[in-house]
Each structure stands twice: as structure tokens, then as C-alpha cells.
Amino acid sequence: MEIMENQHQNNQVFDVSLDVPPQGGSKCFDDDGRLKRTGTVWTASAHIITAVIGSGALSLAWATVQLGWIAGPTAVFLFASLTYYTSTLLATSYRSGDPFTGKRNYTYMDAVSANLGGFKVKLCGLVQYVNLFGVAIGYTTASSISMLAIKRSNCFHEKGEKSLCHANSNPYLIAFGIIEIIFSQIPSFDQLGWLSIVSVIMSFTYSTIGLGLGIAKVAETGKIRGSLTGIGIGTVTSTQKLWRSFQALGDIAFANSYSLILIEIQDTIRSPPSESQTMKKASLVSIAVTTLFYLLCGCMGYAAFGDTPPGNLLTGFGFYNPYWMVDIANAAIVIHLIGAYQVYCQPLFAFAEKTAVKKFPNSQFITREIKIPIPGLSPYKLNLFRLVWRTAFVITTTMISMLLPFFHHIVRLPGPLCFWRLTVYFPIEMYIKQKKIPKWSTKWVCLQILNVACHIIAIAAAAGSVAGVVLNLKSYKPCSSDY
Numbered sequence: 001m002e003i004m005e006n007q008h009q010n011n012q013v014f015d016v017s018l019d020v021p022p023q024g025g026s027k028c029f030d031d032d033g034r035l036k037r038t039g040t041v042w043t044a045s046a047h048i049i050t051a052v053i054g055s056g057a058l059s060l061a062w063a064t065v066q067l068g069w070i071a072g073p074t075a076v077f078l079f080a081s082l083t084y085y086t087s088t089l090l091a092t093s094y095r096s097g098d099p100f101t102g103k104r105n106y107t108y109m110d111a112v113s114a115n116l117g118g119f120k121v122k123l124c125g126l127v128q129y130v131n132l133f134g135v136a137i138g139y140t141t142a143s144s145i146s147m148l149a150i151k152r153s154n155c156f157h158e159k160g161e162k163s164l165c166h167a168n169s170n171p172y173l174i175a176f177g178i179i180e181i182i183f184s185q186i187p188s189f190d191q192l193g194w195l196s197i198v199s200v201i202m203s204f205t206y207s208t209i210g211l212g213l214g215i216a217k218v219a220e221t222g223k224i225r226g227s228l229t230g231i232g233i234g235t236v237t238s239t240q241k242l243w244r245s246f247q248a249l250g251d252i253a254f255a256n257s258y259s260l261i262l263i264e265i266q267d268t269i270r271s272p273p274s275e276s277q278t279m280k281k282a283s284l285v286s287i288a289v290t291t292l293f294y295l296l297c298g299c300m301g302y303a304a305f306g307d308t309p310p311g312n313l314l315t316g317f318g319f320y321n322p323y324w325m326v327d328i329a330n331a332a333i334v335i336h337l338i339g340a341y342q343v344y345c346q347p348l349f350a351f352a353e354k355t356a357v358k359k360f361p362n363s364q365f366i367t368r369e370i371k372i373p374i375p376g377l378s379p380y381k382l383n384l385f386r387l388v389w390r391t392a393f394v395i396t397t398t399m400i401s402m403l404l405p406f407f408h409h410i411v412r413l414p415g416p417l418c419f420w421r422l423t424v425y426f427p428i429e430m431y432i433k434q435k436k437i438p439k440w441s442t443k444w445v446c447l448q449i450l451n452v453a454c455h456i457i458a459i460a461a462a463a464g465s466v467a468g469v470v471l472n473l474k475s476y477k478p479c480s481s482d483y
Contacts, residue, residue, distance in 0.1 A: 030271075037190065037267070037269060037270045037271075038268075038270055039190065039265075039268035039269040040278070041278050041282045041285065042282075043193045043196070043197075043268065043269075044268070044269055044279060044286075045282045045285045046193065046196040046197045046199075047189075047192070047193075047196045047261075047265045048258050048262075048265065048282060048286035048287075049196075049200045049203065049286045050196040050203070050336070050343050051258045051343045052255070052256060052258045053207070053289075053294075059251070060294055060297055060298035061299075061300075061301025061302050061304075061305065062248070062251075062309055063075075063249075063251045064226075064230075064248075064298040064301070065230055065231050065302055066231060066241075066244040066248035067245060068226070068227055068228050068230030069226055069227065069228050069299075069302070070228050070229070071230070071245075072248075072298060072302070073295055073298070073299060075248075076252055076291060076294050076295055077291065079252050079253050079255075080256055080287050082256075082423075082424070082450075083257070083258075084284060084287045086423050086424055086428065087258075087280075087283040087287075087427070088280045088283065089431040090259055090263070090426070090430070090431075091279040091280055092276050093105060093115055093263070093430045093431070093434065094111065094266045094267070094275050095274075095275070095276070099276055099277075100271070100272070100274050107263055107347065107351065108128055108260065108261075108263045108347075109121055109124055109128070109351075110263070111263050112124040115430040115433045115434060116429060124422070124426060125351070127418050127421050128260045128422060129347075129351060130418075131418040131422070132261075132344050132345065132348045133348065133397070135344045136341055136344060136345050136348075136393075136397045137400050139337045139341045139344070140173060140397050141401045143333070143334050143338070143341075144169040144170075144172040144173040146334050147169075147172040147175070147330070147334055148169045150327045150330050152165045153327055154323065170402055173398055173401050176337075177394050177395065179338055181390070181395075183195070183342050184345065184391070184393070185382075185386065185387065186342065187383075189268055189347070189350070192339075193268075195338075195339045195342060195343075196339055198339060199335065199336045199339030199343075202332040202335045202339075203332075203336045205328070205329065206332040206333050207293045207296075207297055209329040210301075211296050211297055213326075214297070217304035221304075224303040225303055225304070225305065225306030226302045226303060226306055226307070231244070235307055242464075244464065246460040246461050246463060246465075247461065247464035248464075249457060250416040250419075250458075250460075250461025250462065251461075254416060254419055256287070256290070256423075257418075257419045258286075259422045259423040259427065260347075260418070260422045262279070264350075265279070266279045269282075349389075349390055349393070353385065353386060363385075365384055365385055366385040368383070369382065370383075416459075416461035416465070417458050417459070417462050420457075420458035424450070424451055424454040425454075428447050428448075428450070
């Protein structure tokens with residue numbers, strides 16, 4: 001093994017946004033002195049779909065139940081349109097000034113710093129990285145539930161659908177944590193392309209299976225269930241109906257959120273054409289695909305189960321047979337979440353490592369890399385700080401998932417507000433500043449109306465999410481995650 005001091009000139013993890021004079025780049029390097037970026041509209045789309053579609057697509061039947069056949073699909077379409085529009089605004093913030101030669105902003109915080117500055121930079125970092133941490137825990141919990149569902153599915157097949165088939169998810173949480181420790185050593189975002197493509201294939205696999213089983217259920221019963229206004233008063237109280245509707249809006253909004261990693265994805269894209277142009281195309285492709293799957297899975301789940309759908313069409317055992325197909329779908333969910341975990345965590349990893357290098361530039365533990373030869377491949381550069389820090393992070397998220405198995409409900413509390421801040425507020429404010437839009441002009445007023453309306457919806461959705469957490473606290477047992 002060869003040990004060398006790494007100056008991190010070309011490592012994305014440790015880059016800091018600097019004013020670099022436009023150099024036009026070269027065959028090997030971009031205009032900021034870094035190795036040529038290789039991302040395309042397809043790799044960017046793969047990253048977005050991996051981050052966005054999630055196993056939450058299979059949970060949208062519950063949200064559709066609360067809102068009904070009219071408001072449910074309408075909400076999915078409106079939030080998708082909102083996310084696409086604001087993502088195009090945010091994409092223009094990747095470069096400050098000229099869209100082709102302006103200073104690059106490598107992270108969301110860099111973009112906010114370059115355009116807004118002050119306290120808003122720290123606020124952006126706090127909201128973004130706390131949200132990423134919460135998503136990592138939620139994905140850890142979701143993956144263990146899918147792994148456990150495979151075990152229970154086989155149990156139901158052997159012993160009958162009315163069998164209890166109880167099992168503990170802790171071994172599966174640990175297994176997922178071990179896998180993520182290994183994958184977390186992928187150094188930077190631009191090396192995740194292959195993992196995102198695999199994850200996208202898996203997301204299409206389980207979504208298609210869920211959709212197909214829903215269609216089969218409707219064909220079996222011979223009728224489309226549900227109502228225009230959703231679950232009726234009587235089945236739930238009027239108060240429950242109100243809070244559940246707010247929570248459903250939050251779930252749909254949060255299901256479309258990827259702005260917190262948009263700039264980091266955009267930093268992997270090659271140019272020409274300009275990065276913002278490619279990112280806008282990738283956003284259109286990915287939002288179109290995810291919206292189609294959301295509508296199909298949400299509506300078909302509602303049509304199949306009416307007012308009593310499982311929380312998740314596959315892990316909630318809305319379907320028992322064919323059991324092998326349910327197993328394949330749940331295995332696909334696990335593989336997809338392995339990739340999604342990394343896509344969401346890479347910006348957080350990079351931020352911590354960049355900060356460590358700035359504070360301790362002479363520490364060999366932080367800056368030294370060990371070249372490990374790999375036959376037939378380029379040597380792997382092992383960084384000890386990266387190994388220790390990322391391993392500790394994965395262990396922490398795994399432990400919290402074991403202690404608080406309902407943590408994914410807790411994530412719902414700040415989720416809608418984070419969605420508003422990162423998907424709506426900051427993109428609009430930076431766009432106004434960049435384009436120098438006059439205050440009280442027609443465009444400024446329209447953007448502010450959109451901003452305020454989304455803020456109100458976010459507050460209502462966060463309030464509606466409180467019920468889920470309170471309900472789970474009543475039956476909470478530490479380190480107990482039996483299903």
C-alpha cells in the first residue's frame with residue numbers, strides 16, 4: 001500500500017466554493033481546476049428518481065384515501081408542478097453571474113451564501129443537514145420493515161394468512177447498517193451514478209409490482225372503491241378528517257422533495273450545455289416519471305382497498321399472494337433504499353469532511369490517503385477520517401432506528417416546513433436576488449403569494465403530523481420493534 005499526502009485539489013468531498021477566473025477548462029479539467037465532470041441528464045435524472053420516488057410511492061394510497069378521488073390526484077399534480085418550477089429557479093443558482101462562466105456554488109449552502117448571505121446561510125445548513133440526517137434514519141427503518149416483510153410473507157405462506165408471524169426487526173436494522181458502512185466509503189457524489197441507476201431499476205420494479213397487484217385486486221372484486229371526497233365522517237371524526245387531510249398534504253409534498261440535494265447533483269453535470277439547462281431537463285424527466293408512478297400507485301391502491309388501505313401496499317400486507325412476487329418487490333425496496341441512503345447522505349458527509357479539512361489542514365489523520373491496489377481497477381484511496389466518521393454516522397442512524405422504531409413519524413413533523421424552506425423559500429429568494437426583480441412588481445408579488453401559500457400549507461401539514469407521533473408514543477417501548 002502506498003501512503004500519500006492528499007492536497008484534495010480534485011476531490012469533490014473537500015472542495016470549497018471560490019472565485020476562480022474563467023479558464024475555459026481543458027480536456028482533463030473544468031474551469032475551476034477540478035477533473036472534468038461526466039454527469040449527464042440521465043445520471044442526474046437517476047439521482048433524482050432514486051432520492052424522490054422511494055417506497056413512499058406505495059404509501060400514497062393512504063394519502064389519497066384522506067383526500068379522495070378529486071383532491072388526491074390534484075394535490076399530487078400540483079405539488080409536482082410546484083417542485084419542478086422551483087427546481088428550475090434553484091438550478092440557476094449553481095453559478096453566480098454568467099450561467100456558463102460564473103463562479104460555481106458546489107453546495108446548497110454555497111448558493112445561499114453567494115446570493116443571500118448572513119444568517120440565512122446558517123439557517124439553510126441547519127435545515128438541510130438535519131433533514132438529511134432524519135431521512136437517513138427513516139430509510140434505515142423502512143428498509144428493515146421491508147426485510148422483515150419478506151420473512152413474514154414466507155411465514156404466512158407456510159402457516160396461513162391468519163398466523164401471527166411476529167418477528168423483531170433489530171437484526172435487519174443491523175444488517176442494513178453494515179451494508180451502508182461499506183457503501184458509505186464511496187468517496188463522493190459523482191461516483192454514485194451506477195448505484196443510482198441500479199436503485200432506479202429497483203424502484204420501477206417494486207412500483208410496477210405494487211401497481212400490478214392493485215390492478216389484480218380491482219379485477220378480482222370487480223369494482224373501483226373510494227369516493228370523491230375521501231374517507232367519510234363516521235368512519236373518522238370531523239377533527240380526525242381535518243388533521244389526516246393536512247397530514248396527507250404533507251406526505252404528498254414531502255414525497256416530491258429533492259431540492260435539498262439539487263445543487264450537489266448539479267455539481268456532477270458536465271458542460272456544455274450549461275449545467276442549469278441540463279438540470280432543468282433532468283428535473284422535467286424525473287418529476288414526470290415520479291408523478292406518473294405516484295398517481296398510478298396512489299389511485300390504484302385506493303381503488304383496490306377503499307377507505308382501509310395498508311400503510312404500505314407491500315409491507316403492510318395488502319397482498320399475500322403470489323408471495324414470491326411480494327418477496328421480490330420487498331427485496332427491490334431494500335436495494336433501492338441502499339442507494340437512496342447514499343444519495344441523501346453524500347452532501348452531509350462532504351460538509352463534515354470539508355469543515356474538518358478547513359479547521360485541521362495539517363492533520364494527517366484527516367488529510368492522508370492510503371492507496372490500496374485493486375487488481376484490474378484503479379487503486380482505492382482510503383481516508384482514515386472518512387472511514388471513522390462515516391462509520392460512526394451509520395452506526396448512529398442505526399441505533400436511533402432501533403431505539404425509536406417510529407422515528408419516520410417524527411421526521412414528518414419538520415418535513416413539510418423543511419420542504420417549504422428548501423424547495424420554495426430559498427429558491428424564490430435567490431431567484432429574485434439574482435434576476436434583480438423589483439419589489440412590488442407583478443412577478444415579485446406572484447412569487448411572494450406562492451411563497452406564503454406554501455408556508456401556510458406546510459404549517460398545516462406539520463400540525464397534522466403531530467397526531468401520528470402522539471399515537472405511536474402511547475405504545476412506545478425502547479429497543480422494541482416487533483411487527
